[in-house]
Amino acid sequence: MSALPRIWTWPLVLALLTMIGLLSALLGEGGVWWALSWLALAAPLLVIAVCLLKVGQSS
Amino acid sequence: MSSQALKRWAFVHKWTSLVCTVFLLMLCVTGLPLVFREELADLLSDDPPYAVLPANTPMANLDVMVRTARERYPGQSINFVFVDDDEPQVSVGILPSPTADPGLMHRMKFDARTGEVLKDVAPMGQRSPDFLEVMLHLHRDLFIDLPGELFLGAMGLLFVAATVSGMVLYAPFARKAGFGGVRQQRGRRTRWLDLHNLLGVTTLAWTLVVGATGVMNELAQPLFLLWQRTDVQAMLQPYRGQPAPRVDELSSVQAAFRTVQQALPGMVATSVVFPGSRFGTPYHYLVWTKGASPLTSRLFSPVLVDARTGKLTAVVQMPWYLRALEVSRPLHFGDYGGMPLKVIWALLDLVTIVVLGSGLYLWLSRRRSPIEARLAELQAAE
Structure with missing residues (x-):
């Protein structure tokens, strides 16, 4: 991409x-x-959590 | 985008952020308890409890409560009566004179069903503010009323500019790490830069909405003043030159309230501003009404009732700029979707604090290698 x-x-x-x-x-x-509304607004928080978890695993 | 244009955006991002960051950090910290202000107010309240009565107990007579307030503060002026639709309470505001400083206002709280006095709240100037009042004042006006509101509104505008310029700069800075990537092996500064980008760009839309609606809220006083000087003055034209009603000429406030409820069955009447108040007219009871649906319960319409005759004079159409202000309130407060929405609001607020803090750190640590130098590096590498 x-x-x-x-x-x-x-x-x-x-x-x-x-x-x-x-x-x-x-x-x-x-x-x-x-x-x-709760689900849609929680999406950015969820994406942040997933990204940070990935970072934590790779380091 | 040309390197010249990017440099300009970097300049905008640096300076708008630098000016507003300290105030924005304060706004985010004071905003956090304010998200839960209803819950905290209940928790911190030492008000006597309401009488335990059947749910369908009718409301006591407002005229009786107003008379009680007049007897307790003889010679003073009733400013407003507020009828809560959430709790069984009626509040009556009393000022030494109709146009006295609002900081001198007494507020008497009544049980709406029994008409008994629950509490007499001293004027702001004569007691120390409670925790939520301190938070609200810091958040809204830094304890200096209109100048503070306009100043924080300007900080909010800078914050919106910082957010937009940050969005433009996201692309060149995120190209290396990719979306969501936080590079671990390139030192602390790179790690915080990637984190700043990740948190900033994921919460971008929320930040913009809460920032812009915050600015709008800070304009409430000038907008209401504009409305009073234009539309309200035009409405009062037929009364020009007439003497304002004396206290003993005032018709029943209970009847005025009832008249409005009957004339507008789909609306909820919430408060009555007394004639002479600086937030009303010299000749009318101004009854604030609101709708019943989630959105229309945020949209208020004033209804004028002639304070001498008790006749309904006009249902006032609010101008677009006050409607915009009213819609911007829930979008700033986050109080329109139950407790889960408040929790999400608080979490997004915390994310914003990290974005602000990391931005500050990036500036402090890059004074040795400024943003312009790093941009040039990035472009040279391409």
Whole structure:
């Protein structure tokens, strides 16, 4: 994969998930919309955790 | 991107970050307890408990509570009545005179069903602020009101600029390590640079939204002033020259509240601003109402009730800039999706603290090898 997609795919996906997460709890009426919001907004935290775990294993 | 352009972005990133980082660290630290302010307020509260009554107990008469407040502070001026839709409480704000400094305000808390006084909170100026008030003041205005709000708003703008320029610089700096890579064998500085990039770019959208909505919140005072000077003045045109009602001429506040509830069945009335208050009009009870859905419960509409006759005068349409302010509140506070959302908000706040701290470290450690030199190195290597 060339450099740009390689470094930008994940950040763009996470930005999109963040926006979905921020809006779903705001516009939706609780219930499933809240759950969607939590999952989508937890994605960046999850990706950070996975990256750091990988780093910890490789060192 | 040309090396000249990249150099310019590096310059922007360095200086906007340097100016705002210390304040942003303070905002992130004070913001952390504020994410949980409802829970902490309950925990830290020493207010007497509410009476245990059946859930459908009707609300006591607001006029009685206002009369109690007037008797306790004779000659003073009722500023507002707040009817909580969350807890069975009614608060009455009392000022020495209608336009006195808000720092002199007494707040009397009533049980909404019994009308009994639960607590009389002394004015801000006459007691030391509690933990959450200290956090809120540091976070919002550094204890200096409007100048502090505008200053922190400017810091927020710099932070947004630092975030955007950081996004532009992410590409050249991340090319080597790839997304998510944290190089271990290249020394401490490289490790922190990679970590700064990883944490910064993954939380980019959240950071931008919370930063921009924070700036918007700091503009609340000027925006409300603008609205009062324009739309509210226009609405008061027919009353021009009339004497404001005296206290003994005021109609029932309970009736005004009821009138608004009946006229707008889909809305929840939350507070009544008394005539003469600097946040109201000289001639009306200004009743704030809000919607019932998650989004519309953040959108407030003022309703004017003639304070002499008790007749509904107008349901006021809020201008777009105040609507934008209202929408920006939940997006900054993170208080609209239950406890899990608050926890996520706090974790993202902690990540931001690491991004700020690592940025500061990178600057301190690179004064020996500045960002421009490293950029030139990267480009020479290509």
